[in-house]
Each structure stands twice: as C-alpha cells, then as structure tokens.
Amino acid sequence: MEGSRKSYFSGLIMKIHELPTPCFVIDETKLIHNLEILSEVEKRTGAKILLAQKCFSCFEEYPLIGKYISGTTASGLYEARLGKEEMGLENHVYSPAYRSSDIEELAEICDHIVFNSKAQLKRYADKVKNASIGVRINPECSTQEGHAIYDPCAPGSRMGIRACDFDDEIAGMVDGIHFHTLCEQNSDDLETTLKAVEEKFSKWLPQMKWLNMGGGHHITRDDYDVERLIQCINHMQETYDLQVYLEPGEAVALNAGYNVTEVLDIVENNGKILILDTSAACHMPDVLEMPYRPPLKNSGLPNELAYTYRLSCNTCLAGDVIGEYSFDHEIKIGDKLYFEDMAIYSMVKTNTFNGIPLPSIAVMDQNGDCRIIKEFGYEDFKNRLS
Ligand SMILES: *Cc1c(COP(=O)(O)O)cnc(C)c1O
Numbered sequence: 001m002e003g004s005r006k007s008y009f010s011g012l013i014m015k016i017h018e019l020p021t022p023c024f025v026i027d028e029t030k031l032i033h034n035l036e037i038l039s040e041v042e043k044r045t046g047a048k049i050l051l052a053q054k055c056f057s058c059f060e061e062y063p064l065i066g067k068y069i070s071g072t073t074a075s076g077l078y079e080a081r082l083g084k085e086e087m088g089l090e091n092h093v094y095s096p097a098y099r100s101s102d103i104e105e106l107a108e109i110c111d112h113i114v115f116n117s118k119a120q121l122k123r124y125a126d127k128v129k130n131a132s133i134g135v136r137i138n139p140e141c142s143t144q145e146g147h148a149i150y151d152p153c154a155p156g157s158r159m160g161i162r163a164c165d166f167d168d169e170i171a172g173m174v175d176g177i178h179f180h181t182l183c184e185q186n187s188d189d190l191e192t193t194l195k196a197v198e199e200k201f202s203k204w205l206p207q208m209k210w211l212n213m214g215g216g217h218h219i220t221r222d223d224y225d226v227e228r229l230i231q232c233i234n235h236m237q238e239t240y241d242l243q244v245y246l247e248p249g250e251a252v253a254l255n256a257g258y259n260v261t262e263v264l265d266i267v268e269n270n271g272k273i274l275i276l277d278t279s280a281a282c283h284m285p286d287v288l289e290m291p292y293r294p295p296l297k298n299s300g301l302p303n304e305l306a307y308t309y310r311l312s313c314n315t316c317l318a319g320d321v322i323g324e325y326s327f328d329h330e331i332k333i334g335d336k337l338y339f340e341d342m343a344i345y346s347m348v349k350t351n352t353f354n355g356i357p358l359p360s361i362a363v364m365d366q367n368g369d370c371r372i373i374k375e376f377g378y379e380d381f382k383n384r385l386s
Contacts, residue, residue, distance in 0.1 A: 009360075009372045016370055017336055021262040022278040022359035024347050026058060029366050030256035031343075034220040035068035038251065041219065041226065042069065045233040047244040050092055052215045053079040055249020055344050059086035060363060060373050065252065073247040074110070077102045084109040092212070092247070094136060094178060096158055103127050112245075114178045114212070117161060118170055125173055134176035134212065136160040141181065141196035143189040147290065150183040150216075163200035171204040176242075180214025184250065187228035190217060194232055205240040212245040219251040250344045257343025258297075259283060259359060263335045264314055272309045274331060279313035281320045282356045284339065285349045288319070297338035299325040307331065315354045352381040 009020065016025055038049050048070035051062075059082055062072075071090030072083030076098075083091045093106055094114035100123075106113060107128045114134040115121040121135055138160030142153040152159035160179065161170065181193050190213065198205070205211070213233075218224050233244045261278035280287040287294055302308045305326035313320040322339075331337075350358055358376035365371075 009375060011371075013369045013371055014362075015368065016258070016260065016338070016364060019260055019362055019370055019372070020360060021260050021336065022276075022283060022357070023260045023362055023372070024342060024359045025258045025260060025362045025364050025370060026061060026253075026343055027256050027258065027364050028061075028064070029364075031061060031064065031253060032068075032366070034252055034254055034256060035065060037220050037226070038248070039068040041230065041233075041246075045230055045244070046237065047233045047246060048090065050090065050245060050247040051083075051087070051252050052247045052249030053083055055215070055348065056253040057082060057348050058343070058361065060361075062087040069252075071111075077106060080106055080110055092245070094180075098124060100124075107131050112176065112210075112212075114176075116159065118165065118167075121170065121173055132175045132209070134174050134178050134210070135170060136178045136180070137166065137197070137201060138162045139179055139181060139193060139196040139200055141193050143181065143192050144183055144185060147183060151181075153181050166201065166204065171207060174208070176208050176210035176212060177201065177205070178212040178214065180212075180216065180247075182214065182216025184218050185216055186218060186221075186223070187225045187232060190232050191228065194236065205242070208240065208242050210243040210245060211236055211240070212247065215246070215248045215250070217246060217248050217251055218254070219246075219248060220254045221251075253343035255341050255343075257341070257347070259294075259339040259342040259346065261337050261339065263331060263333055263337065266309075266331070266333060272307075272331075274309045274311050274337075276311060276313055276322075276337065278339070278359065279315045279317075279320055279354075279356050280322050281313070281315055281317050281351075282353050283350050283359055284322070284342065284346045285351070286345050287322055293323045294342070295340040296325050297340055299327055299337075302326055311337075313356075315356055317354065352384065355381055357381075 050071045050073040054075050066087045072087050073092040074080035076095050080093045091110050092112040093110045096116045103124045110131050113131045116136050261276045263274050265275040267273045302324040305328045308326040310324050311322040361374040362370045362372045
C-alpha cells in the first residue's frame with residue numbers, strides 16, 4: 001500500500017487544494033521574497049548571512065537558499081552534516097556542549113566552531129585544526145518580554161560566557177565572538193544589545209576577526225527596520241575592523257509555508273468543534289509550547305465572522321486544541337483549512353506521538369503548482385521506537 005501511494009503522488013503536479021492532507025507546503029514565492037531582502041543586506045554591508053537550520057531544515061530548498069545567502073549554521077553534528085551535504089557553503093556550528101566523539105568530524109566539516117564555555121574551549125581547541133574558533137558570550141542584556149524560555153540572557157542562563165568570566169586567555173585562543181539574544185525582534189533591540197556588548201566586551205573586540213550576532217532578527221517582517229540593521233552592522237565592522245555574521249532562522253522562511261488539513265468531523269460541546277487531521281501536539285508543537293495562535297487563511301478571531309469553531313485534533317490528548325477561529329461561511333466535514341507561517345519551527349519539530357501520521361511535504365512554485373517531495377507512512381512511526 002505504502003509503495004503504491006508514493007508512486008501515485010510522485011511527479012504529479014497539483015494545486016494546493018488537491019494535495020493529500022495533512023501536508024506542509026513550502027511557498028517558494030514567499031521564500032524568494034525573503035531571500036532577496038537578506039541578499040540585499042549582504043550586498044550593502046558585506047556581512048554574511050547563514051541559515052539557522054534549527055528553524056528550517058527542508059534541504060530540498062537549500063540549493064535555492066544558497067543562491068542568495070552565504071551558508072548554514074548548526075546546533076550540532078547532524079545539522080552540520082546536513083548543511084555540508086545539502087548546501088555546501090560556509091558551515092558554522094555552535095552547541096552548549098560538544099561530545100568528544102563529535103568534535104573531530106565537526107572540525108572537518110565546519111568553517112567556524114563556537115564554544116559555549118572556557119572549559120569546552122580549552123578541552124577541544126587543539127583538536128580544531130582548520131576551522132576558525134569562537135566563543136559565545138552572554139551580554140546579560142534582556143530585550144524581550146513575553147517569552148522567558150527564549151531569553152538566553154535570563155538569570156541562571158547556561159548560554160554564553162558572561163563578561164565577569166571572560167579573560168585574556170580566552171581572547172587569545174579565539175578569532176571571534178558570538179552572541180544570540182534576540183527572538184522575533186526588530187533592529188532597535190539589536191542596537192540596545194550591541195551597546196551592552198560594546199560596554200562589556202570592547203576591550204577584546206579589536207583583536208577579533210569576526211562577530212556573529214546570532215539569530216532572532218525578524219528581518220523579513222513588514223515592519224522590520226532594515227536601515228537600522230545596516231547601520232548596526234556597519235558600525236561594528238568599521239569600529240572594530242571585523243566581519244559580521246548573522247544567522248537568522250525565522251527570517252529566511254517567515255510566512256513561507258502552510259499546513260493543509262482536512263476537517264474529519266464536527267462535534268458539539270458548548271459550541272462547534274472541528275476535528276482536524278493535523279495535530280498541535282504532533283505537527284505544530286509551538287502552538288502548545290510557546291504558546292501561540294497560528295494564523296489560518298480566511299479566518300477571523302472568535303465571533304468576528306458569522307461562524308465560530310474551536311479547532312482541535314484527532315489525537316487522544318484532550319488539550320490538543322489549536323484555538324477558536326471564525327469564518328464567513330459554515331464549515332463542513334471534508335473542507336480543507338490552511339494554517340499559515342508553518343515553514344518555521346513546525347516542520348523541524350514534528351513527531352509521531354499517538355501514532356499520528358506525519359504530514360507530507362510539498363513545494364509550491366511561483367506558478368502555484370505543487371509537487372510532493374516527501375511522504376511518510378507507518379514505518380516512520382514504527383522505526384523510531386525499536
Ligand atoms: C535559534 C538560533 C538561531 C536562529 O534563531 P531565529 O529566532 O530562528 O532567527 C540562531 N543562532 C542560534 C545560536 C540559535 O540558537
């Protein structure tokens with residue numbers, strides 16, 4: 001059955017509403033729009049931009065992404081291998097701690113290796129022959145409210161070396177400094193962060209070859225102030241004579257993906273509840289973790305439009321509820337719904353909890369033609385468990 005299902009869809013060109021569900025769809029028009037903005041930042045500043053694969057690892061698109069930006073960054077061996085194999089441009093890695101069994105291969109396949117502590121730096125520096133070495137710092141400058149789990153500057157953070165622990169011995173062993181403190185933020189918060197970095201680390205910046213400003217820059221969002229970003233980059237590069245790197249994840253694939261789902265049933269309990277063939281817990285875990293309300297095409301807030309429903313899932317987790325949405329028409333069993341902004345942090349976080357099938361993956365080209373590039377089946381559930 002699996003085999004025939006695969007061959008049935010492979011090679012077929014479909015429109016988005018014809019795709020089997022659940023299905024992630026990468027929108028190449030939106031992806032290219034984002035990449036053009038990022039490429040412009042590279043061109044105007046000389047800074048290098050890397051895809052943070054933690055956010056988006058759909059390597060089918062790596063050749064396209066590699067035409068616009070400088071490479072990939074990884075959080076460990078697997079992502080580093082993927083970046084090397086599938087994009088093959090500049091490849092960086094940062095991990096809160098490396099395992100001794102991984103470090104030699106990482107040193108082979110990565111251009112930059114960033115350590116999180118003095119102990120890790122001293123333990124592994126000798127093993128790194130060709131890659132450029134850096135350390136992550138913690139500028140202890142929190143600029144985000146709301147999501148404490150995404151704040152690496154929060155008290156008690158394990159991320160990066162604080163100024164009080166940074167010393168000449170560290171500075172003498174590294175080519176560069178890395179910080180990552182932002183999450184979905186604008187360039188005014190980068191400016192604030194850079195002031196803290198300069199205040200606390202300027203003694204060492206002149207001896208660095210590069211400064212990596214991490215991710216969390218929402219560069220491709222409509223209200224992002226790109227000019228201020230460019231001023232920030234130029235200021236650091238000119239003042240300290242160094243190469244700036246940025247490693248956004250979200251900004252690369254922001255709004256460039258959908259999760260297409262079908263309404264399996266409609267039940268009643270203090271209002272109408274749609275049971276979908278996609279799951280927050282399995283396919284969009286940030287909806288429950290972060291938490292947030294994912295955008296849904298042609299919908300409104302509860303009671304904003306004529307028909308309000310609670311959207312839920314076909315898992316046995318009672319709390320697997322996506323949220324309340326309203327529509328201008330009645331929803332029927334068999335209708336398709338389109339969750340938006342699903343390329344980032346959803347596809348990389350899927351799981352098969354409760355034996356729920358993984359969504360297929362499709363690519364939509366600039367003509368709106370979709371092609372399925374990956375399907376999953378029972379074996380993908382079974383193989384992970386023994
Ligand atoms: C998560 C992460 C990124 C990417 O962050 P986005 O918010 O997706 O832009 C970049 N660098 C590091 C070290 C990260 O942990």
